[in-house]
Amino acid sequence: MGSIQLQNVEKWFGEVQVIKGINLDISDGEFVIFVGPSGCGKSTLLRMVSGLEETSRGRILLDGDDVTDKLPSERQLSMVFQSYALYPHMSVRENIGFGLKTAGTPKTEIEEKVESAASVLKLNQFLDRRPKALSGGQRQRVAIGRAIVREPKGFLFDEPLSNLDAALRVEMRFEIAKLHETLNTTMIYVTHDQVEAMTLADKIVVLKDGLIMQVGSPRELYENPANLFVAEFIGSPKMNVLPCELQENDVLLPGQEKGDLKVESAAQGPTKLGIRPEHITLSDAGSSHCRGRVEVSEYLGADNYLYIECGELGTVVVRTLGTQSVSKGEDIYLKFDKSHIHYFDEHGSAVH
Numbered sequence: 001m002g003s004i005q006l007q008n009v010e011k012w013f014g015e016v017q018v019i020k021g022i023n024l025d026i027s028d029g030e031f032v033i034f035v036g037p038s039g040c041g042k043s044t045l046l047r048m049v050s051g052l053e054e055t056s057r058g059r060i061l062l063d064g065d066d067v068t069d070k071l072p073s074e075r076q077l078s079m080v081f082q083s084y085a086l087y088p089h090m091s092v093r094e095n096i097g098f099g100l101k102t103a104g105t106p107k108t109e110i111e112e113k114v115e116s117a118a119s120v121l122k123l124n125q126f127l128d129r130r131p132k133a134l135s136g137g138q139r140q141r142v143a144i145g146r147a148i149v150r151e152p153k154g155f156l157f158d159e160p161l162s163n164l165d166a167a168l169r170v171e172m173r174f175e176i177a178k179l180h181e182t183l184n185t186t187m188i189y190v191t192h193d194q195v196e197a198m199t200l201a202d203k204i205v206v207l208k209d210g211l212i213m214q215v216g217s218p219r220e221l222y223e224n225p226a227n228l229f230v231a232e233f234i235g236s237p238k239m240n241v242l243p244c245e246l247q248e249n250d251v252l253l254p255g256q257e258k259g260d261l262k263v264e265s266a267a268q269g270p271t272k273l274g275i276r277p278e279h280i281t282l283s284d285a286g287s288s289h290c291r292g293r294v295e296v297s298e299y300l301g302a303d304n305y306l307y308i309e310c311g312e313l314g315t316v317v318v319r320t321l322g323t324q325s326v327s328k329g330e331d332i333y334l335k336f337d338k339s340h341i342h343y344f345d346e347h348g349s350a351v352h
Contacts, residue, residue, distance in 0.1 A: 019044060031186075051067070076152050095131065239342070240280070270351045288334055
């Protein structure tokens, strides 16, 4: 079992409050990712769960037991840090089993658990090597192996891939996803990379300034952002956010022709229109919602991203097929998929 509950959790550093009343339920076996910009409080919150940071107010429960004031060693959680923190003079085998050795675990049990963890992480052939003889990805797997042998109720990852190059990050994302499927153990993972969050998580917790902006599955956050912050943070390239105004039930875009964009109710008028690059297509003048001029074309093989200057609307990013050829400086018309338009009010909240 490894369910975790945060109840009105706060963290203060002197007069500065960095975690502002967090309530969150994490189910046993769930893969939850804390994501947000630098300084949002995600690593602090993780360290509070682990016990490495004291909780100023509120409670942290593990399987229903209050562990708020317990030491890290008493919480049955294993943490994997950004830095590998391996002992350079020890072999991989010794590094993985070191925590068990210091705890007085019998030698035969240590050997069994090290072999088992190495098998899961495909480290068997490296057990007698020193860390300096390993790649960055292999070293991170050793650090994860050191956590696995403790058989914790949950794993806590603090930006474990940030020191790796792009190719290794992709490889290790795959390895961590497989690890979760194999172990079926609760995992909390901190990252500033929303691509990692989208590809790994069962549930994403988006944080800003010590507050939760939205909690949900990757699909829920991508397709139904609760506010402008989540809409722009989740997705790469990010959602296009355009100024708009309401005239009766018609949504008007500054500097553009009056289109056929409408909202059902004018009770809470939108001031921003959001639409993702893949939900915009090139069209003719008669059926378009806005017009503009191609400034940049990014050819990425299967996809071609067009950056289009649309006057008062600013730059609009459009995703097209790589086979579609558009020239820089070309004047084009854009049509929005109305079923995928998002509206936001003056406070940044979604208007439904």
